[in-house]
Amino acid sequence: MVKKLQSSAVEAYLEEHKDEALHLLERLCRQRSVAAQNDGVAEMANLVESLLQENGFSTQRLTVEDAPPVIFGEIRGRSPFTVLLYNHYDVQPAEPLNLWDTPPFEPTIRDGKLYARGSADNKAEIAARLTAIRALREVHGELPVTIRWMIEGEEEIGSVHFEEIAKKYAHLFEADGAMWEGSGFDEDGRPSLVLGCKGLVYVQLDVQGVGVDAHSGSAPILPSAAWRLVQALATLKDADGRVRIPGFYDAVMIPGEPEIEALAQQGDNETLMKQAYGIDAFNDNLTGIELRKRQAFSPTCNIAGLLSGYTGEGSKTVLPAKAMAKIDFRLVPEQEPDDIVAKLRAHLDANGYQDIRIMTFGNAEPVMTPLDHPFSQRIARIAEEYAEKPASITPLGGGTLPLLGSMRRHANLLGLMAPGNATYWGNAAHSPNEHIRIADLEQAVHYNCYMFAALAEEE
Amino acid sequence: MVKKLQSSAVEAYLEEHKDEALHLLERLCRQRSVAAQNDGVAEMANLVESLLQENGFSTQRLTVEDAPPVIFGEIRGRSPFTVLLYNHYDVQPAEPLNLWDTPPFEPTIRDGKLYARGSADNKAEIAARLTAIRALREVHGELPVTIRWMIEGEEEIGSVHFEEIAKKYAHLFEADGAMWEGSGFDEDGRPSLVLGCKGLVYVQLDVQGVGVDAHSGSAPILPSAAWRLVQALATLKDADGRVRIPGFYDAVMIPGEPEIEALAQQGDNETLMKQAYGIDAFNDNLTGIELRKRQAFSPTCNIAGLLSGYTGEGSKTVLPAKAMAKIDFRLVPEQEPDDIVAKLRAHLDANGYQDIRIMTFGNAEPVMTPLDHPFSQRIARIAEEYAEKPASITPLGGGTLPLLGSMRRHANLLGLMAPGNATYWGNAAHSPNEHIRIADLEQAVHYNCYMFAALAEEE
Numbered sequence: 001m002v003k004k005l006q007s008s009a010v011e012a013y014l015e016e017h018k019d020e021a022l023h024l025l026e027r028l029c030r031q032r033s034v035a036a037q038n039d040g041v042a043e044m045a046n047l048v049e050s051l052l053q054e055n056g057f058s059t060q061r062l063t064v065e066d067a068p069p070v071i072f073g074e075i076r077g078r079s080p081f082t083v084l085l086y087n088h089y090d091v092q093p094a095e096p097l098n099l100w101d102t103p104p105f106e107p108t109i110r111d112g113k114l115y116a117r118g119s120a121d122n123k124a125e126i127a128a129r130l131t132a133i134r135a136l137r138e139v140h141g142e143l144p145v146t147i148r149w150m151i152e153g154e155e156e157i158g159s160v161h162f163e164e165i166a167k168k169y170a171h172l173f174e175a176d177g178a179m180w181e182g183s184g185f186d187e188d189g190r191p192s193l194v195l196g197c198k199g200l201v202y203v204q205l206d207v208q209g210v211g212v213d214a215h216s217g218s219a220p221i222l223p224s225a226a227w228r229l230v231q232a233l234a235t236l237k238d239a240d241g242r243v244r245i246p247g248f249y250d251a252v253m254i255p256g257e258p259e260i261e262a263l264a265q266q267g268d269n270e271t272l273m274k275q276a277y278g279i280d281a282f283n284d285n286l287t288g289i290e291l292r293k294r295q296a297f298s299p300t301c302n303i304a305g306l307l308s309g310y311t312g313e314g315s316k317t318v319l320p321a322k323a324m325a326k327i328d329f330r331l332v333p334e335q336e337p338d339d340i341v342a343k344l345r346a347h348l349d350a351n352g353y354q355d356i357r358i359m360t361f362g363n364a365e366p367v368m369t370p371l372d373h374p375f376s377q378r379i380a381r382i383a384e385e386y387a388e389k390p391a392s393i394t395p396l397g398g399g400t401l402p403l404l405g406s407m408r409r410h411a412n413l414l415g416l417m418a419p420g421n422a423t424y425w426g427n428a429a430h431s432p433n434e435h436i437r438i439a440d441l442e443q444a445v446h447y448n449c450y451m452f453a454a455l456a457e458e459e
Numbered sequence: 460m461v462k463k464l465q466s467s468a469v470e471a472y473l474e475e476h477k478d479e480a481l482h483l484l485e486r487l488c489r490q491r492s493v494a495a496q497n498d499g500v501a502e503m504a505n506l507v508e509s510l511l512q513e514n515g516f517s518t519q520r521l522t523v524e525d526a527p528p529v530i531f532g533e534i535r536g537r538s539p540f541t542v543l544l545y546n547h548y549d550v551q552p553a554e555p556l557n558l559w560d561t562p563p564f565e566p567t568i569r570d571g572k573l574y575a576r577g578s579a580d581n582k583a584e585i586a587a588r589l590t591a592i593r594a595l596r597e598v599h600g601e602l603p604v605t606i607r608w609m610i611e612g613e614e615e616i617g618s619v620h621f622e623e624i625a626k627k628y629a630h631l632f633e634a635d636g637a638m639w640e641g642s643g644f645d646e647d648g649r650p651s652l653v654l655g656c657k658g659l660v661y662v663q664l665d666v667q668g669v670g671v672d673a674h675s676g677s678a679p680i681l682p683s684a685a686w687r688l689v690q691a692l693a694t695l696k697d698a699d700g701r702v703r704i705p706g707f708y709d710a711v712m713i714p715g716e717p718e719i720e721a722l723a724q725q726g727d728n729e730t731l732m733k734q735a736y737g738i739d740a741f742n743d744n745l746t747g748i749e750l751r752k753r754q755a756f757s758p759t760c761n762i763a764g765l766l767s768g769y770t771g772e773g774s775k776t777v778l779p780a781k782a783m784a785k786i787d788f789r790l791v792p793e794q795e796p797d798d799i800v801a802k803l804r805a806h807l808d809a810n811g812y813q814d815i816r817i818m819t820f821g822n823a824e825p826v827m828t829p830l831d832h833p834f835s836q837r838i839a840r841i842a843e844e845y846a847e848k849p850a851s852i853t854p855l856g857g858g859t860l861p862l863l864g865s866m867r868r869h870a871n872l873l874g875l876m877a878p879g880n881a882t883y884w885g886n887a888a889h890s891p892n893e894h895i896r897i898a899d900l901e902q903a904v905h906y907n908c909y910m911f912a913a914l915a916e917e918e
Contacts, residue, residue, distance in 0.1 A: 211737020217857025278670020398676025
């Protein structure tokens with residue numbers, strides 16, 4: 001561990017109970033909980049609720065129709081300072097199963113790592129937080145701060161009912177700050193903080209040409225759905241990659257000096273990323289601060305899927321009746337998902353593509369907690385004290401957590417992703433052979449104990 | 460029948476043996492012969508060879524390595540005038556089986572139609588030609604003309620070994636003209652002639668971006684295979700549908716007056732086609748002679764397939780590592796497949812797409828027998844005399860027969876598609892419930908008797 005805990009008694013407790021988090025994690029991973037396949041989700045909700053109860057939480061199930069329950073627990077602490085923790089108890093599907101070296105729901109330890117579906121995302125963090133809470137309570141008989149903890153069961157399918165939950169149960173979520181599904185420490189030991197997430201709107205474009213697939217011999221005179229889609233898509237971006245939908249950039253926030261400075265101070269993982277993605281260079285040969293600015297503050301129009309006609313081996317001479325594209329737009333503050341879809345519709349119409357159908361899946365607003373927000377400042381300071389290294393701060397992460405918008409709107413709550421999870425580059429979250437490093441898990445428990453105690457201290 | 464045969468004895472013979480062609484067709488259809496699945500192909504070759512032998516042909520098997528045999532037969536006739544007939548004994552796969560009302564290899568008669576895989580394409584023509592030949596020989600003891608007949612077993616998989624066959628056995632194919640897999644009579648009774656076929660070159664374009672699919676949150680900085688493909692494709696055509704590959708139109712033949720006149724005289728099936736394709740209008744609202752010219756003489760660049768990333772239900776936020784397009788170019792005289800691929804490569808390179816890989820499948824040159832070729836003129840005249848209606852002549856069909864180029868190059872042989880088959884709009888060739896109308900089959904036998912006799916007459 002980097003730093004001694006404030007309490008040597010807790011330090012000694014953790015030393016004596018070294019495997020507690022690992023055993024808890026194994027127990028959590030052994031219970032399947034695949035939301036997309038509704039496999040084990042109810043059993044997992046029960047397990048999570050009993051674990052919270054066993055550790056002193058008063059719990060309740062937050063329910064809306066057709067959704068698995070959000071398990072909510074609360075422990076009042078010595079200090080009135082209140083932290084809201086967020087996690088999810090569901091996991092991604094384990095398929096393709098043949099690529100796993102060991103069965104995904106039989107947690108297996110190899111080379112100091114624990115392999116299982118859901119280990120990194122995000123059962124290790126549930127285990128780490130719970131183990132830290134248990135240690136603090138065992139030693140002190142109480143928690144230093146008040147903790148509210150919500151653990152949902154639909155994160156991996158887009159938190160589809162979270163908006164309803166947030167609206168219905170907003171009163172439960174009052175807190176001085178929220179800690180979402182967390183991050184960890186960089187390879188060089190710097191704590192990693194993420195202050196917000198991009199928004200997302202995901203659309204599918206459908207083009208219908210002829211009524212049924214036709215012999216391509218008639219291509220001179222028949223409308224082509226595939227060509228129409230390609231030509232429509234080509235109007236969406238210019239050669240430099242800039243989105244050409246009128247008004248797309250109207251609401252884009254100009255990042256402030258503190259955010260740019262935070263990017264400049266981030267740890268450098270360009271080499272690591274290039275290796276991971278198998279590329280020689282990033283777009284436009286960007287590097288350094290320009291690369292980080294592009295990644296952090298550019299909204300995107302990404303083609304996530306394309307399908308038309310014959311896609312098997314060899315050749316089939318067909319003029320396809322249909323063509324389809326899936327596009328995800330990642331949005332930055334203060335772009336609004338509905339507004340972007342309306343602008344896409346208007347752009348297609350203005351270019352003569354009134355016939356192209358737009359279906360929308362998923363819709364989340366961008367949310368960024370300011371760097372100078374007291375909670376951001378406080379967590380950063382605690383993490384830096386602990387690590388004895390400057391934090392690496394990402395003002396806006398590339399991914400999306402749909403719940404951030406709901407929490408901001410309904411509960412007026414902001415938060416961040418901060419160390420306390422056992423994630424690292426290469427944990428294969430969402431992929432076969434997902435795993436965590438056991439040392440990271442132990443460090444996460446230790447850090448959580450430090451952080452909860454530090455939050456109770458007067459500033 | 461429209462017209463009495465030249466010989467009343469043959470007319471009477473056909474009357475007495477009315478079901479002969481139908482029974483033969485049933486026998487042919489009962490024998491599976493799916494080239495793509497190598498299902499029954501060898502048995503079908505045996506059946507075809509014995510049928511030819513039983514009907515007076517001296518036969519031989521034309522073989523090259525790894526190919527099913529082409530069955531070749533010859534009967535010397537009273538006149539030295541020699542016709543080369545072409546058919547194929549293989550059929551398309553029957554799948555999807557659940558869409559067939561009766562099993563595809565159990566020929567079934569309903570409402571004056573015979574349903575079976577391969578009935579229309581093209582076992583009915585084998586039955587019709589053979590029945591006509593048998594009738595003429597039974598009545599006259601000999602054939603009026605010399606007939607050479609080649610029946611191959613790989614047409615439905617692109618006649619992949621035909622080039623080798625044509626080169627090796629060119630000496631067998633000498634003839635005054637060839638009649639390929641044939642056409643029929645229009646619904647208004649006009650004989651339909653097709654004098655050639657467009658060429659074809661089929662390519663697959665592959666783009667590789669990142670090494671593995673990435674989370675789309677990194678889209679601002681990672682290369683996108685899907686966007687790169689879309690943008691490359693968009694350079695291939697302008698807004699008017701004209702192909703923008705430099706030199707693409709260089710070798711395109713300007714159709715002559717006779718060909719344009721032939722198009723003007725064609726039967727009108729615009730309404731039928733619009734219904735069949737479920738469209739309100741053809742490209743550019745073309746109609747009449749302009750529509751026919753576009754269909755006949757325009758080369759095409761058709762997108763036959765598109766694939767990238769996630770194509771299932773709902774959403775997956777992925778930045779795909781790969782993107783693929785399949786494109787078929789239909790070529791008109793004197794465009795050359797290899798030249799077109801070279802020009803495509805040069806165009807992509809010139810636009811900065813050196814990384815896009817091109818794979819080529821299928822490669823056939825366009826071949827058009829001139830309208831004023833003696834054989835075209837002679838067959839048209841015979842068909843018009845028989846039908847007592849003007850022929851509807853297509854100078855260049857939209858489809859492709861790869862063997863035409865091989866036959867022209869190696870055997871110096873030209874030919875056409877002319878009545879004698881029992882095809883009609885709606886026969887569902889290549890589709891479930893493929894069928895022929897039995898009346899068309901009888902007419903095809905009758906017409907073949909007329910035509911073979913007429914070809915023996917001095918011009």
